[in-house]
Amino acid sequence: MPSFEDFKPFIVTGLALGGVYALQGVGIVVLYRATGVLNLAFGAVGAFGALLAWQLINHNGWAQGPAFVVCILFGGVVTLLYGLLFGPPLAARDPLVKAVATLGLALILLGAMSWIWSDKARSMVLPSSNHGFEVSNVLVNYTQVIAFGFAVVITVTTGLFLRFTNLGTAMRALANDREITATLGVPVRRVEAFAWLGSGLLAGAAGLLLSNLVGLDAATLTFLVISSLAATLIARLRSIYVTFIAAIVVGMVNALITPILSISQYRDMTPFVLATVALLVLSGRKNQALTGRAG
Amino acid sequence: MGKRGRTWAALVVVLAVGLAVVLSACGSSNKSNTTAATSGGGAATNAAPAAGDVTKCGTKPGTKATGTPIKLGAIVTKQPGTDFTDGATTAQAYFNCVNDNGGINGHPIQYKYYTEQTDPAQIAGLAHKLIETDKVVGIVGGFSIIECAVDHKYWEGLGIYEIDAGIAPECYGTPNSSAPNMGPRYSSDGAVQAAVRAGAKKIAFDQSNVPGTGYIAAGPAAVTKSLNVPIQQFKDNVPIQDANSIAIKLVQAAGSDGGVVLNFTPPEALKILQAAQQQGLADRVKSWGCSTPCNTDFVAKALGTQWDGKLLVNAELNVTDAPGPQSTLYRAVLKQYGKNVTGGLGSFSQMGFSMAQFVVQALNSIKGEDYSLKSVNTAIKNVKNFKTDILCKPWYYGDAPLHIPNNTDWTTTPNKGKMVIKEQCFPISDADPAIKQVRAIEAKDPSLTGGS
Numbered sequence: 148m149p150s151f152e153d154f155k156p157f158i159v160t161g162l163a164l165g166g167v168y169a170l171q172g173v174g175i176v177v178l179y180r181a182t183g184v185l186n187l188a189f190g191a192v193g194a195f196g197a198l199l200a201w202q203l204i205n206h207n208g209w210a211q212g213p214a215f216v217v218c219i220l221f222g223g224v225v226t227l228l229y230g231l232l233f234g235p236p237l238a239a240r241d242p243l244v245k246a247v248a249t250l251g252l253a254l255i256l257l258g259a260m261s262w263i264w265s266d267k268a269r270s271m272v273l274p275s276s277n278h279g280f281e282v283s284n285v286l287v288n289y290t291q292v293i294a295f296g297f298a299v300v301i302t303v304t305t306g307l308f309l310r311f312t313n314l315g316t317a318m319r320a321l322a323n324d325r326e327i328t329a330t331l332g333v334p335v336r337r338v339e340a341f342a343w344l345g346s347g348l349l350a351g352a353a354g355l356l357l358s359n360l361v362g363l364d365a366a367t368l369t370f371l372v373i374s375s376l377a378a379t380l381i382a383r384l385r386s387i388y389v390t391f392i393a394a395i396v397v398g399m400v401n402a403l404i405t406p407i408l409s410i411s412q413y414r415d416m417t418p419f420v421l422a423t424v425a426l427l428v429l430s431g432r433k434n435q436a437l438t439g440r441a442g
Numbered sequence: 443m444g445k446r447g448r449t450w451a452a453l454v455v456v457l458a459v460g461l462a463v464v465l466s467a468c469g470s471s472n473k474s475n476t477t478a479a480t481s482g483g484g485a486a487t488n489a490a491p492a493a494g495d496v497t498k499c500g501t502k503p504g505t506k507a508t509g510t511p512i513k514l515g516a517i518v519t520k521q522p523g524t525d526f527t528d529g530a531t532t533a534q535a536y537f538n539c540v541n542d543n544g545g546i547n548g549h550p551i552q553y554k555y556y557t558e559q560t561d562p563a564q565i566a567g568l569a570h571k572l573i574e575t576d577k578v579v580g581i582v583g584g585f586s587i588i589e590c591a592v593d594h595k596y597w598e599g600l601g602i603y604e605i606d607a608g609i610a611p612e613c614y615g616t617p618n619s620s621a622p623n624m625g626p627r628y629s630s631d632g633a634v635q636a637a638v639r640a641g642a643k644k645i646a647f648d649q650s651n652v653p654g655t656g657y658i659a660a661g662p663a664a665v666t667k668s669l670n671v672p673i674q675q676f677k678d679n680v681p682i683q684d685a686n687s688i689a690i691k692l693v694q695a696a697g698s699d700g701g702v703v704l705n706f707t708p709p710e711a712l713k714i715l716q717a718a719q720q721q722g723l724a725d726r727v728k729s730w731g732c733s734t735p736c737n738t739d740f741v742a743k744a745l746g747t748q749w750d751g752k753l754l755v756n757a758e759l760n761v762t763d764a765p766g767p768q769s770t771l772y773r774a775v776l777k778q779y780g781k782n783v784t785g786g787l788g789s790f791s792q793m794g795f796s797m798a799q800f801v802v803q804a805l806n807s808i809k810g811e812d813y814s815l816k817s818v819n820t821a822i823k824n825v826k827n828f829k830t831d832i833l834c835k836p837w838y839y840g841d842a843p844l845h846i847p848n849n850t851d852w853t854t855t856p857n858k859g860k861m862v863i864k865e866q867c868f869p870i871s872d873a874d875p876a877i878k879q880v881r882a883i884e885a886k887d888p889s890l891t892g893g894s
Binding site: 149153156157160161163164265267268269270272276279286288290359360361362364366367370371374401402405406408411412415 | 525651677678679686687688709710711712713716745746
């Protein structure tokens with residue numbers, strides 16, 4: 148068993164990765180609550196944005212700043228367009244149908260990325276990764292700080308937004324009952340469009356951070372969303388705060404298992420195991436409550 | 443349409459136009475990406491290499507071959523994420539060059555290759571199709587993940603001596619297969635040797651967690667044992683999702699006097715190396731090594747200059763801007779005939795070119811006009827002492843239970859966005875039993891490599 152000294156650097160990497168999972172998770176939950184769509188293309192949108200930024204920097208001579216902005220905006224624009232075009236016709240369909248439709252978008256984007264950029268090795272290094280500080284002999288770079296800090300800020304801000312603004316209240320109302328909310332005069336499509344846009348911007352930002360923290364690889368970034376989905380499932384697609392905590396736990400457990408060689412190679416199962424355990428526990432409690440009520 | 447509807451429609455149009463502008467930037471730059479790939483797909487490409495003369499492809503410069511075609515074929519992996527077609531398209535380019543310059547005694551080479559998606563049934567079917575329907579008389583220029591494993595018994599039964607460049611152990615461990623490269627196991631051996639020479643007192647060896655890793659792991663284990671250097675082996679799932687943690691794990695395992703050696707595809711190796719850089723780990727071990735896949739300019743460019751001279755990469759083939767005659771002809775052929783070689787200069791096209799050269803020498807050695815399956819494969823088997831500056835030592839086939847004619851390698855390292863030679867040719871350790879067996883075969887018949 149490794150010593151605590153051996154574990155220390157993994158705490159940093161776990162917090163950073165968990166932070167980005169949280170960022171993605173919050174975006175997924177907010178969109179789901181407002182539109183009923185579980186966006187499985189979240190990772191692919193971010194991956195495409197990151198590769199686009201890489202292209203602009205390395206082949207079109209763009210400065211990093213504007214290219215990063217394009218990456219984030221790309222996420223917002225593509226997601227908003229998808230929401231505008233496919234949201235209304237699919238609005239009355241089953242959530243499973245809506246989710247599978249976004250899987251279609253993910254596969255189209257993944258195919259386009261493979262076609263445009265092939266599988267050659269490339270990288271994205273954010274300027275913040277070149278600077279850092281030491282904590283207890285562990286180097287922490289500023290991208291890791293941003294990843295975690297940004298996740299905290301976005302989670303808290305989104306929570307306050309949903310609670311204290313008219314638009315946020317409208318989103319929460321939509322989550323409860325779309326028909327009644329529309330009857331009350333809430334501009335449903337405008338509210339949904341805002342949710343698509345905001346969620347897409349988060350996808351772009353998460354893609355940018357992950358391209359540095361994980362690697363600039365289309366398939367990896369596309370399917371990394373699974374870890375975030377696990378966090379949202381633990382939160383039962385309801386609470387962004389629980390999503391945040393679950394995402395951090397997923398990232399931390401995943402990282403802390405790494406030096407334990409006997410189980411290290413199974414660590415990719417972490418999101419599934421945690422989600423399954425959480426769902427079983429929650430399901431058990433619900434049954435208990437129902438049984439108690441019946442009795 | 444109401445006012446609100448028109449507003450939304452206008453918004454959609456504006457967003458669509460904006461997206462189109464962004465994507466058109468991407469589309470136009472795709473061309474430059476292809477250009478970049480053409481100039482940097484493989485090992486180092488320094489400025490202005492010597493211009494080659496493509497008339498050297500054949501024996502009758504400028505005379506098109508018009509006789510009965512000699513049919514050759516191959517099977518190549520092409521699937522999402524794995525495209526090995528550059529070897530076959532380069533072989534095709536060289537055959538076209540040969541055909542434009544006299545062919546084989548006036549006979550053009552007709553080349554057909556099929557792509558497969560790692561489906562054994564499909565691969566076996568394609569092998570039968572090549573022989574029974576296409577009537578090919580030689581299997582040359584293939585590069586596949588599992589073709590050797592699937593087809594080697596079939597080739598042996600037919601008396602076919604395949605010239606391929608594969609990944610499966612059967613490409614290097616069976617009597618009817620010989621490759622211009624040495625495959626991941628022996629390349630990992632070479633990378634471990636380089637890391638130890640650079641001062642590593644312990645090796646942390648990591649590779650992707652895919653079938654066949656046990657076979658590869660045995661090589662570095664044998665090499666380090668012979669060097670009295672402890673080794674700790676790891677397997678990590680790909681695609682790697684947390685490179686930072688893996689980099690920390692490897693550096694902790696190697697220790698400050700140790701070395702880390704990677705055997706991954708370029709994108710995965712890059713993730714670990716970059717994570718090590720960002721975590722400040724690059725200088726916390728004595729040396730970093732990588733097997734041949736890292737030997738591409740894409741990796742060197744992506745890593746930046748921080749790894750210059752620090753990362754030791756085993757190179758089974760010479761750098762692509764080498765000045766020798768074969769390297770010069772290779773570049774000339776690619777320039778004039780290689781429009782379909784999407785990766786351009788690089789290890790895959792070097793292997794395709796070399797394999798095509800081997801078979802052309804074999805065909806030219808046939809007396810008379812008998813280009814049957816039997817005569818062609820006998821000629822292929824008899825190829826020996828083929829001198830090429832693309833390999834460290836002469837290539838050969840010969841009659842042997844296994845073939846690893848490429849068993850002497852270079853070490854390269856990144857240098858300002860390119861891979862350059864760090865160590866000249868050195869023998870892969872014969873502590874690896876298969877290499878020991880091959881050296882015994884070479885010692886028994888020195889004519890294979892030019893001895894007497």
